Amino acid sequence: MKKLKVGVFGIKRGVAYADLFSVNPYTEVVAICDYDDFSTKKFLKDKKGITVYNNYDKFLEHDLDIVVLCNYCTEHAPAAIKALNSGRHVLSEVIACKTLSEGVELCRAVEKSKKVYMLAENYCFFAYTQEMERLYKEGIIGEYLYGECEYVHDCRGFWHILTSGKDHWRNWLPSTYYCTHSLGPIIKITNTRPVKVVGFVVPNTLSREVGRIGDDWGVFICIMDNNALTRVISWSTGPHDSIWYRIHGTKGVMENNRWRDTDVLNLYIVELNEELEIKEEKKSYTPEFRKYKEEVKKSRAWGK
Numbered sequence: 327m328k329k330l331k332v333g334v335f336g337i338k339r340g341v342a343y344a345d346l347f348s349v350n351p352y353t354e355v356v357a358i359c360d361y362d363d364f365s366t367k368k369f370l371k372d373k374k375g376i377t378v379y380n381n382y383d384k385f386l387e388h389d390l391d392i393v394v395l396c397n398y399c400t401e402h403a404p405a406a407i408k409a410l411n412s413g414r415h416v417l418s419e420v421i422a423c424k425t426l427s428e429g430v431e432l433c434r435a436v437e438k439s440k441k442v443y444m445l446a447e448n449y450c451f452f453a454y455t456q457e458m459e460r461l462y463k464e465g466i467i468g469e470y471l472y473g474e475c476e477y478v479h480d481c482r483g484f485w486h487i488l489t490s491g492k493d494h495w496r497n498w499l500p501s502t503y504y505c506t507h508s509l510g511p512i513i514k515i516t517n518t519r520p521v522k523v524v525g526f527v528v529p530n531t532l533s534r535e536v537g538r539i540g541d542d543w544g545v546f547i548c549i550m551d552n553n554a555l556t557r558v559i560s561w562s563t564g565p566h567d568s569i570w571y572r573i574h575g576t577k578g579v580m581e582n583n584r585w586r587d588t589d590v591l592n593l594y595i596v597e598l599n600e601e602l603e604i605k606e607e608k609k610s611y612t613p614e615f616r617k618y619k620e621e622v623k624k625s626r627a628w629g630k
């Protein structure tokens with residue numbers, strides 16, 4: 327079987343993808359691109375047969391079927407457009423684009439190329455978010471009415487590892503721009519899309535201690551295309567991390583645990599009988615991966 331040839335752009339987060347594509351029987355990693363010698367040397371230590379580039383245009387001249395974008399967060403759209411225009415499939419790290427016009431340009435490039443473009447929003451693929459999607463699609467909680475989702479990640483203790491210099495994107499990116507870890511699963515589970523949005527931020531107080539000038543906390547509310555409301559906490563910094571999703575439907579509600587044992591899913595099915603009595607059934611369990619369970623164990627993906 328001929329394997330698809332994969333090239334990874336950006337070899338920090340990109341190491342996780344290189345590992346994933348190496349255990350995938352249908353793919354092989356043949357090239358990487360990064361201008362940081364330290365990262366490329368560290369990556370290549372126990373590997374052979376991978377060509378290293380420090381220039382993205384030169385990297386695109388390599389024989390590649392798939393380009394994986396793990397370069398700076400705010401520079402994905404132009405890199406994706408170049409790769410699509412050169413006839414490659416693209417897997418892009420979050421976020422897809424930083425302005426509306428970049429988004430339109432990206433969509434047009436995808437349509438014209440007829441190639442696969444995928445945003446690698448890995449939080450949609452936790453065992454419990456996949457289980458929420460299955461339950462929703464089976465109609466267990468009815469139609470989506472209201473949801474909440476949040477991604478609070480206090481990275482101050484390892485900020486120096488995550489950033490390189492004061493202009494690094496993590497130091498200035500508005501909190502609300504990094505919203506896919508929270509909103510992504512809600513969109514995928516309910517198959518609804520935001521059509522209106524209003525948002526606010528908590529001004530920078532805490533993260534300035536480590537050199538960030540962007541806001542500490544971002545909150546926005548979306549009206550979805552079925553009129554449901556979603557309250558989103560985008561990437562925010564504050565004491566105690568939280569990755570949490572709560573979805574209310576017409577027949578029930580589901581959420582993962584918020585503060586501890588967060589892989590546990592809680593499901594409440596509510597019935598109102600003719601006498602207007604409420605009957606509630608509750609179930610709490612830790613869902614397992616239904617697909618790719620063994621591959622998940624072998625890979626070094628961020629997320630579970």
Ligand SMILES: NC(=O)c1ccc[n+]([C@@H]2O[C@H](COP(=O)([O-])OP(=O)(O)OC[C@H]3O[C@@H](n4cnc5c(N)ncnc54)[C@H](O)[C@@H]3O)[C@@H](O)[C@H]2O)c1
Nearest residue numbers: 336337338339359360361362380396397398399419420628
């Ligand atoms: N999904 C997740 O859970 C998750 C976790 C971490 C990071 N990320 C995403 O991964 C991406 C990368 O983040 P990171 O943590 O690796 O840090 P980073 O953004 O600092 O790393 C980017 C890497 O790309 C290289 N690079 C950038 N532009 C280049 C260019 N023009 N030519 C050559 N090399 C170039 C840099 O040298 C660096 O090694 C970001 O988009 C981030 O949002 C996602």
